[in-house]
Amino acid sequence: MPTDHMPLAASPLPPEPEPVAPAAGADPALGGISDRAATRQAREQTVGQRPGTLTVREGSLVPRLFLISYSETFFEEKEYPDYDALRAYFQAHPELRHWIDVRGYNNLPLMERLMRDFDLHPLQMEDVLGDYQRAKVELFDDNRLFMVSRMTDFTSLLEIDDDQLSLFTGPNYVISFQDDYDDCLETVRLRLRSGFSQIKRKPALYLAYALTDVVLDHYYPTMAAIGDYIESLEERIFKNGSDRRILNRILHVKKDIVRFRRLVYPEREKIAEILRMPEEVIPEEMKIYFKDCYDHAIQAMDLAESYRESISSLMDLYLSDQSNRMNEVMKVLTIISSIFIPLSFVVGLYGMNFQREAPDGSINYLNMPELYQPWGYPILLGILALIVTGQMYYFYRKGWLSSR
Amino acid sequence: MPTDHMPLAASPLPPEPEPVAPAAGADPALGGISDRAATRQAREQTVGQRPGTLTVREGSLVPRLFLISYSETFFEEKEYPDYDALRAYFQAHPELRHWIDVRGYNNLPLMERLMRDFDLHPLQMEDVLGDYQRAKVELFDDNRLFMVSRMTDFTSLLEIDDDQLSLFTGPNYVISFQDDYDDCLETVRLRLRSGFSQIKRKPALYLAYALTDVVLDHYYPTMAAIGDYIESLEERIFKNGSDRRILNRILHVKKDIVRFRRLVYPEREKIAEILRMPEEVIPEEMKIYFKDCYDHAIQAMDLAESYRESISSLMDLYLSDQSNRMNEVMKVLTIISSIFIPLSFVVGLYGMNFQREAPDGSINYLNMPELYQPWGYPILLGILALIVTGQMYYFYRKGWLSSR
């Protein structure tokens, strides 16, 4: 019953993978290790390894296996604790289309069996289990596809996660791999469960398309949140001015956008490559659907680009606000100094000890005669007031007294 | 009478769309919701939906149907409150060319009937009704076009709206969809109404071209307004200097230009794709018209690019003006401080209480003998004046006394 593309258990293994020691310490309880650290660790471990060597990333989940089997009139969905049972059912029903949904990688022997049973290339399997793989598509066995998508999981802006979804298509099945129990594919399952769906009437490739499309659709809420956040930052700077935390946030969003572009660009290339594939692999009828995906990817890229421009405007705004604040500080200093330093000089002048009457009693009428004018003091006060008024007028004319 | 490209009502529907629940709350009375909010809402609703599922955006208008039928010698224009009447007339007159002008989307069953009657693909219809679609063209059924344009509606610079115009061409008809009762296509209608027009003598594709061209033509007033605005901002900075509102406006125009580029670039790609289409779809005779459109699109892009440069120059000007102002503030501070602080020291010096006659009556001739010179005070005043003059000359030489 197995199709000739899927030599199951008993078949000889042409590119038999090399025996692999189970990755030590691959204990899901160690999930507390931060993702980044794990990534780096894994990367460093694999330097110098055989290409095509399977290992499981530390901290990955114990696999759960789901099988959705459907035809235009049939639907069944079941979790199999045991791979053999799943395979038996799958082999027994070649007339149905199947979605084999593998969540969690942490069982190397199982992964190797899947690889052998479905005739996957060790390098592809390595991409599945590896720590980061850009979106891509590969054609193998002449008409099967290996596709990688990156699913964004938008919970909060400051924590954009992207998980990998790997798909293998076959004549009547799709196998999906992901290292997460919850995913953004639930809506596709809902559509399958609903009595009457396009997916059921189309070949298995349509399911692969639907999964790719739903991943792309999930980019938009993240993008929208980034867009809103940029706008809120802008308003905030206009209202409250900028402080260091604002800069912090601008740089953070910038990082998010850079990461987003790194997600979206390969996605577009992937779909463009699918569209270039020959009629035998992607029938004309399916191309119109992937063309639609392509439009979505382009639109996401467009958004990412315009957000980049927004961030650069925001940065300009921030820097200009900084310089405005400095300007204002300087103006206060200048106004106060300019007014009071001359005044201080004038009053200092009349604090000098040139005295009309020398200790020897002689009178020097040239010594600060102002001090001895009857109206000297009031006149001086008047002069001081005049200086202040003049300067205030000067500053007012310069527009330095207005708030900005 | 229907051509074989337009299997009307009775024909079987090969890619029959799935039954769709009418979008809840699609009440045109809710038009008060801002466009952006609606967009986002819609976007979020559609995440995870079946691709190819028709829904109508909240707040869209109740459709009005117009039919313009013409031949070289005939012209009729009529609004049909009822789709069946329109279809009957359309089917009865295959010898005429028709422009079916649908304004407003808020009637899902009608949209679905149009889709079936004119054999439109559900994904295309989804693009028509969806919330934002870049300009694009798609060839379907071997010789029909689906084109999306974005119409700018220039009322005020700070409110550049862009509405979507979707066109489907057929052998003897064009169907246009837009969610607006007023549009920028009126001039095409005027030309049709006028007794004698190129459009009447050309195939239906020429009408599609005329509509695309008029949309492109409407980009220019917006561009011109942006150009004028940039110039007025520049003059303003030179005359009155910059303040924060200027920055605000610069960043706003920058956003407009970024948006404009996002409009124009796909438009150019769209027309380039039309020009690459084979002779059977776009006859050589029509290509010269689309080549003209292409020139217009390129010219619009050129303008957008040079406005970008202008904006960056404007930003440079703004920043330099800011720094100039700071410079000026500093100069005032420096001049006044530099003049009066030394003077204050001098007068402070003679305010010291070193007295010639100690309380015990002894005389110390070393204690500030200056105070006891007959011409001491006038000489001191002279020295002070000299210091001021010297400094003023120094600052004059440095050019700090000139306005800038």
Add this chain to the structure above:
Amino acid sequence: MPTDHMPLAASPLPPEPEPVAPAAGADPALGGISDRAATRQAREQTVGQRPGTLTVREGSLVPRLFLISYSETFFEEKEYPDYDALRAYFQAHPELRHWIDVRGYNNLPLMERLMRDFDLHPLQMEDVLGDYQRAKVELFDDNRLFMVSRMTDFTSLLEIDDDQLSLFTGPNYVISFQDDYDDCLETVRLRLRSGFSQIKRKPALYLAYALTDVVLDHYYPTMAAIGDYIESLEERIFKNGSDRRILNRILHVKKDIVRFRRLVYPEREKIAEILRMPEEVIPEEMKIYFKDCYDHAIQAMDLAESYRESISSLMDLYLSDQSNRMNEVMKVLTIISSIFIPLSFVVGLYGMNFQREAPDGSINYLNMPELYQPWGYPILLGILALIVTGQMYYFYRKGWLSSR
């Protein structure tokens, strides 16, 4: 006698243009209206017009018609006040090559006759008469060219004008259109007038090439002037420092360069397109000439790009000069304040009224005993001098006393 590519008067008009109302107010006396305003006005008028509708821009000149007829051994040059006479001569001499030189557009019926007589496409004619058209080339009627060049007219740097030159080639003629009585093509005429010229021995296409090349040649003086100006600005900043007018000029030159690039880039594309044309249109023998044009266009672009870099360096220089000036202002302030503020404190100290002898006659020897030291005052002056010297030395070591 007319060739089959030039169906004169009596021939049926396949794409007969629509009747056109003469553009109101197209009075050359209104030439005082600034170019830009006219452009915009024209642009706004044409929005929504029939594509391919001829109108004449307001303020354009009354046409003057020149005919240069030549063969290897023959040369005649004449201004015809009357188009019919010109046409008669042209039709009577198919054995000669002709350059029909139309200067000024303001005669719509004449323009339409030219269009019909020489079988020009209405869209091309619209490009000729329209307000701005990028350089481009179009192949029509299988072997005729429609070329647009933009002629720069360098009088002063601050007023770079670019006028449009439109060329149509035919088997034995070139028609040129421009809206200016004086042009940069005079040198080509001079060469034709001189007894013995390449042009006379080559086909009419060579004339088109010669005209295109002379337009390109006129870009260089403008470029050279821009280059000189940039250098003079640079020297000026180094010598006299920067002021606001310098910034003004930098931004102005930047605009010029941006405009120049907008001229040159399409020129290069145009010639590249000519070079890609098939042997039947552009014979191999002619391609070497256009290849030469191409080199010139590339070189002009190169220059424009390196001027852009120069402008950005100039801007850096300007900004750095601004910041230098600020630095210098700050240094003067700091030096003077740092020296005199402490001195003022010291002399203020001895201006306090702690007096040895209280009003009640009691003596407090702790109250400022310094005032009663025999050498108190000279010692104090010494201390003040010491402070000044110390600070001057500190500033000297910091390099703040040197000019920069």
Add this chain to the structure above:
Amino acid sequence: MPTDHMPLAASPLPPEPEPVAPAAGADPALGGISDRAATRQAREQTVGQRPGTLTVREGSLVPRLFLISYSETFFEEKEYPDYDALRAYFQAHPELRHWIDVRGYNNLPLMERLMRDFDLHPLQMEDVLGDYQRAKVELFDDNRLFMVSRMTDFTSLLEIDDDQLSLFTGPNYVISFQDDYDDCLETVRLRLRSGFSQIKRKPALYLAYALTDVVLDHYYPTMAAIGDYIESLEERIFKNGSDRRILNRILHVKKDIVRFRRLVYPEREKIAEILRMPEEVIPEEMKIYFKDCYDHAIQAMDLAESYRESISSLMDLYLSDQSNRMNEVMKVLTIISSIFIPLSFVVGLYGMNFQREAPDGSINYLNMPELYQPWGYPILLGILALIVTGQMYYFYRKGWLSSR
């Protein structure tokens, strides 16, 4: 026994290299000369030399020769002090695959023998021995490859070395050249030594692939270190603020990233070129492996690009921190000056010598009557306190008293 691709000793030498004088002073003891200086020196020496002239870079190592011979069932690894012995073994065992591992170049006659024996082109050999060669691949003799990789040797961030690895492939051998005794290829050797490896079962080209891949794999630790360093710099600026050393480090990392991009881009081009090679050179079965390399190279480029963005953000952060610090300095100055300068004026006012009682005993009640109010002094102190309080409140409202 030699294959026809490898005409050994006795064969005539078609492109016989010109006799070369041994490079003077090529003494490995001079290893102390810094790499850069050596590079430049070498570069200058070769200016004007015959292209294709072999010379050995000064300071290169005395060659050591290693031979790994293997088949699916056989493995031998040996260092040969003598090239003739190696060649004899190699010629005696055409049934095995061989990796001839040459470490160190400093023996020109040996290099020339290798070139002749393995039919290498003099220009290729020059690339091997030269001082810097970008990653590249060349197809020669129709089905042999010459590949250059650049190996990064990550020890410390501030010392990223890249050494050149040159590979020549033949039907049953790979020759590798490097000027280093230690390398990053050890893991490949380990895999060969292990009993059971893919490499042993594949053709010699697979070994070339494995070597190329291991070089690419070694880029990641360097990249990871750069990424970590950027993050640590960012945290540092946020915590401790920026100082000059931070700038130093930012610029240093920027240089590293620029260098890294210069390494990675050619690597990607190299592999893309391999992928475009015809089936006869790179069999389909091998292409999947090189496609995997390609993915790695793209991913490395992606990382490099996002690090560039991070560095530019870091630079923004640094500059903004600088300006923040200036702002803070200015605020302290402004607050203190603004408070105390007016106070100084007030107290200066009452230090004036307008005295009620003139020396002649006359009383002027207008002269500073404040001094003679019973509560004058306490009231004045109160006024001073009020001024201080008012200003403090003003600054507090401006937010200048908060830390930032």
Add this chain to the structure above:
Amino acid sequence: MPTDHMPLAASPLPPEPEPVAPAAGADPALGGISDRAATRQAREQTVGQRPGTLTVREGSLVPRLFLISYSETFFEEKEYPDYDALRAYFQAHPELRHWIDVRGYNNLPLMERLMRDFDLHPLQMEDVLGDYQRAKVELFDDNRLFMVSRMTDFTSLLEIDDDQLSLFTGPNYVISFQDDYDDCLETVRLRLRSGFSQIKRKPALYLAYALTDVVLDHYYPTMAAIGDYIESLEERIFKNGSDRRILNRILHVKKDIVRFRRLVYPEREKIAEILRMPEEVIPEEMKIYFKDCYDHAIQAMDLAESYRESISSLMDLYLSDQSNRMNEVMKVLTIISSIFIPLSFVVGLYGMNFQREAPDGSINYLNMPELYQPWGYPILLGILALIVTGQMYYFYRKGWLSSR
């Protein structure tokens, strides 16, 4: 004897150039005119000239003619004062390969004879004699090449000259034109003179390659000098800080790099075009040599690009240093002002004339009782010291007292 590609004297001249007046004032004694001015002058003279008109640039040298004739076994090198003698020898020895080395242009009739004798196109000859021509290659007469290279002549960094080298290849000869008696080609001559050289055994095209390669090789010392200079500037800023001259130099080097890129990019394009030429023009055997040139050109471009990045880092460093210096100036001002302004206030306070004993003898005990405390003065001094200490501690904590 002349080959059919070289119709000498007696042959008819198909594209006979137009008669040319000798360029007036082309006196080599006028060599003092600066290069740039000459360039511009020449450029302006040629505006409007016949394309393909030969003129000699003012200030160019009187030609010297050299002929190197060689075969695998023969070598002769001679300067011919007379062109006819050279031509006679050349015609007499078709069995040899010849390098006709023309240095200096200032003999128009000679240039025209060369053009006719070697069947060069007037436009090519115009490129040879013209003032600036980017590197390029042109294929003419089906298998001859016209190549332009730009030779850098590195003497000092501030004076990078680039002279033009024009090469024409023929079946058994290469003609080189340059307007300089000394050149960078001497090394090629040395190799030819040496008994045994590749060049002698290869066709004439190999000589053209050798000349092109030696020109490329001469780019490296210039590049290396630029690289060293950038590094020295960087070190200088770190050690001595930046001043205006540094900025001057940075901008100068930036200009050099921009110029260098303008040299190198066309060089790469030129060689890429050679590599794309068909087998008949560039035999496979020669392509490997030009591929090597291509690598060199790419590497030079790489270097230029990384120098650009270095310059931008240097500019960042400079600007940051400027801002650092400003910061330091501000800190000194702030520290001194903040310490002494409050002290001045305090001492000013006790300089007020609130006196305990009024002139009328009444005692007001509220008037500055501090003055009458027995320990008043010492306590005040203590308070002042405390203020200073507190502020110093505050500034120390802020890190303002450390050098940076």
